[in-house]
Amino acid sequence: MQIHSLPGRWKLKRGLAAKTLLIMKMIAFLLFVTCMQVSATGNSQTITLSEKNAPLPKVFESIEKQTSYVFFFDADLLAKSKKINLQITNASIEKVLEACFREQGRNQYR
Known part of the structure:
Protein backbone atom coordinates (compact mmCIF):
# COMPACT_ATOMS: atom_id res chain seq x y z
CA MET A 1 0.00 0.00 0.00
CA GLN A 2 1.42 3.37 -1.02
CA ILE A 3 0.51 6.52 0.83
CA HIS A 4 0.96 9.82 -0.94
CA SER A 5 0.76 13.06 0.96
CA LEU A 6 0.07 15.11 -2.16
CA PRO A 7 -2.48 14.28 -4.82
CA GLY A 8 -1.16 13.07 -8.18
CA ARG A 9 -0.51 16.28 -10.07
CA TRP A 10 0.97 18.13 -7.06
CA LYS A 11 3.77 15.63 -6.50
CA LEU A 12 7.23 17.08 -6.94
CA LYS A 13 9.59 14.98 -8.89
CA ARG A 14 12.88 14.32 -7.17
CA GLY A 15 14.90 15.82 -10.04
CA LEU A 16 12.88 19.01 -10.10
CA ALA A 17 13.35 19.58 -6.37
CA ALA A 18 17.12 19.05 -6.68
CA LYS A 19 17.35 21.50 -9.60
CA THR A 20 15.30 24.08 -7.74
CA LEU A 21 17.55 23.78 -4.69
CA LEU A 22 20.66 24.08 -6.86
CA ILE A 23 19.31 27.22 -8.53
CA MET A 24 18.47 28.73 -5.15
CA LYS A 25 22.01 28.05 -3.90
CA MET A 26 23.53 29.61 -7.01
CA ILE A 27 21.36 32.72 -6.69
CA ALA A 28 22.28 33.09 -3.00
CA PHE A 29 25.99 32.77 -3.85
CA LEU A 30 25.76 35.35 -6.65
CA LEU A 31 23.91 37.79 -4.38
CA PHE A 32 26.59 37.34 -1.72
CA VAL A 33 29.43 37.99 -4.20
CA THR A 34 27.63 41.05 -5.59
CA CYS A 35 27.12 42.51 -2.11
CA MET A 36 30.80 42.00 -1.25
CA GLN A 37 31.86 43.77 -4.45
CA VAL A 38 29.59 46.73 -3.71
CA SER A 39 30.99 46.90 -0.19
CA ALA A 40 34.58 46.89 -1.44
CA THR A 41 33.83 49.62 -3.96
CA GLY A 42 32.14 51.77 -1.31
CA ASN A 43 35.15 51.59 0.98
CA SER A 44 37.65 52.81 -1.58
CA GLN A 45 37.48 56.57 -1.05
CA THR A 46 39.30 59.04 -3.24
Whole structure:
Protein backbone atom coordinates (compact mmCIF):
# COMPACT_ATOMS: atom_id res chain seq x y z
CA MET A 1 0.00 0.00 0.00
CA GLN A 2 1.42 3.37 -1.02
CA ILE A 3 0.51 6.52 0.83
CA HIS A 4 0.96 9.82 -0.94
CA SER A 5 0.76 13.06 0.96
CA LEU A 6 0.07 15.11 -2.16
CA PRO A 7 -2.48 14.28 -4.82
CA GLY A 8 -1.16 13.07 -8.18
CA ARG A 9 -0.51 16.28 -10.07
CA TRP A 10 0.97 18.13 -7.06
CA LYS A 11 3.77 15.63 -6.50
CA LEU A 12 7.23 17.08 -6.94
CA LYS A 13 9.59 14.98 -8.89
CA ARG A 14 12.88 14.32 -7.17
CA GLY A 15 14.90 15.82 -10.04
CA LEU A 16 12.88 19.01 -10.10
CA ALA A 17 13.35 19.58 -6.37
CA ALA A 18 17.12 19.05 -6.68
CA LYS A 19 17.35 21.50 -9.60
CA THR A 20 15.30 24.08 -7.74
CA LEU A 21 17.55 23.78 -4.69
CA LEU A 22 20.66 24.08 -6.86
CA ILE A 23 19.31 27.22 -8.53
CA MET A 24 18.47 28.73 -5.15
CA LYS A 25 22.01 28.05 -3.90
CA MET A 26 23.53 29.61 -7.01
CA ILE A 27 21.36 32.72 -6.69
CA ALA A 28 22.28 33.09 -3.00
CA PHE A 29 25.99 32.77 -3.85
CA LEU A 30 25.76 35.35 -6.65
CA LEU A 31 23.91 37.79 -4.38
CA PHE A 32 26.59 37.34 -1.72
CA VAL A 33 29.43 37.99 -4.20
CA THR A 34 27.63 41.05 -5.59
CA CYS A 35 27.12 42.51 -2.11
CA MET A 36 30.80 42.00 -1.25
CA GLN A 37 31.86 43.77 -4.45
CA VAL A 38 29.59 46.73 -3.71
CA SER A 39 30.99 46.90 -0.19
CA ALA A 40 34.58 46.89 -1.44
CA THR A 41 33.83 49.62 -3.96
CA GLY A 42 32.14 51.77 -1.31
CA ASN A 43 35.15 51.59 0.98
CA SER A 44 37.65 52.81 -1.58
CA GLN A 45 37.48 56.57 -1.05
CA THR A 46 39.30 59.04 -3.24
CA ILE A 47 40.84 62.28 -2.05
CA THR A 48 41.51 65.54 -3.87
CA LEU A 49 43.93 68.01 -2.26
CA SER A 50 45.53 71.25 -3.34
CA GLU A 51 47.85 72.62 -0.66
CA LYS A 52 50.77 75.07 -0.83
CA ASN A 53 53.18 75.49 2.07
CA ALA A 54 50.78 73.60 4.31
CA PRO A 55 51.82 72.00 7.60
CA LEU A 56 51.03 68.31 8.03
CA PRO A 57 48.30 68.87 10.65
CA LYS A 58 46.39 71.06 8.17
CA VAL A 59 46.74 68.39 5.46
CA PHE A 60 45.48 65.72 7.89
CA GLU A 61 42.53 67.96 8.72
CA SER A 62 41.67 68.25 5.02
CA ILE A 63 41.86 64.46 4.63
CA GLU A 64 39.61 63.97 7.67
CA LYS A 65 36.97 66.26 6.13
CA GLN A 66 36.90 64.26 2.90
CA THR A 67 37.00 60.77 4.40
CA SER A 68 35.93 58.84 7.46
CA TYR A 69 39.53 58.58 8.70
CA VAL A 70 40.67 60.19 11.96
CA PHE A 71 44.36 60.91 12.59
CA PHE A 72 46.03 60.76 15.99
CA PHE A 73 49.51 62.24 16.11
CA ASP A 74 52.09 63.81 18.36
CA ALA A 75 51.69 67.56 17.84
CA ASP A 76 55.31 68.26 18.87
CA LEU A 77 56.63 65.82 16.29
CA LEU A 78 54.53 67.26 13.49
CA ALA A 79 55.37 70.83 14.49
CA LYS A 80 58.97 70.04 13.47
CA SER A 81 57.91 68.71 10.07
CA LYS A 82 58.47 70.56 6.82
CA LYS A 83 55.61 72.35 5.10
CA ILE A 84 54.50 70.56 1.97
CA ASN A 85 53.07 71.36 -1.44
CA LEU A 86 50.48 68.91 -2.76
CA GLN A 87 48.40 68.82 -5.91
CA ILE A 88 46.50 65.51 -5.86
CA THR A 89 43.29 64.58 -7.69
CA ASN A 90 41.21 61.44 -7.03
CA ALA A 91 43.94 59.51 -5.23
CA SER A 92 43.64 56.81 -2.59
CA ILE A 93 44.51 57.47 1.05
CA GLU A 94 47.71 55.44 0.64
CA LYS A 95 48.94 57.59 -2.25
CA VAL A 96 48.11 60.83 -0.44
CA LEU A 97 49.95 59.83 2.75
CA GLU A 98 52.88 58.57 0.71
CA ALA A 99 53.10 61.95 -1.03
CA CYS A 100 52.88 63.78 2.32
CA PHE A 101 55.71 61.85 3.90
CA ARG A 102 57.90 61.68 0.78
CA GLU A 103 58.75 65.36 1.21
CA GLN A 104 59.70 64.89 4.87
CA GLY A 105 62.78 62.81 4.06
CA ARG A 106 62.45 60.65 7.19
CA ASN A 107 61.03 57.22 7.89
CA GLN A 108 59.89 57.97 11.44
CA TYR A 109 56.32 58.64 10.30
CA ARG A 110 55.74 55.15 8.89
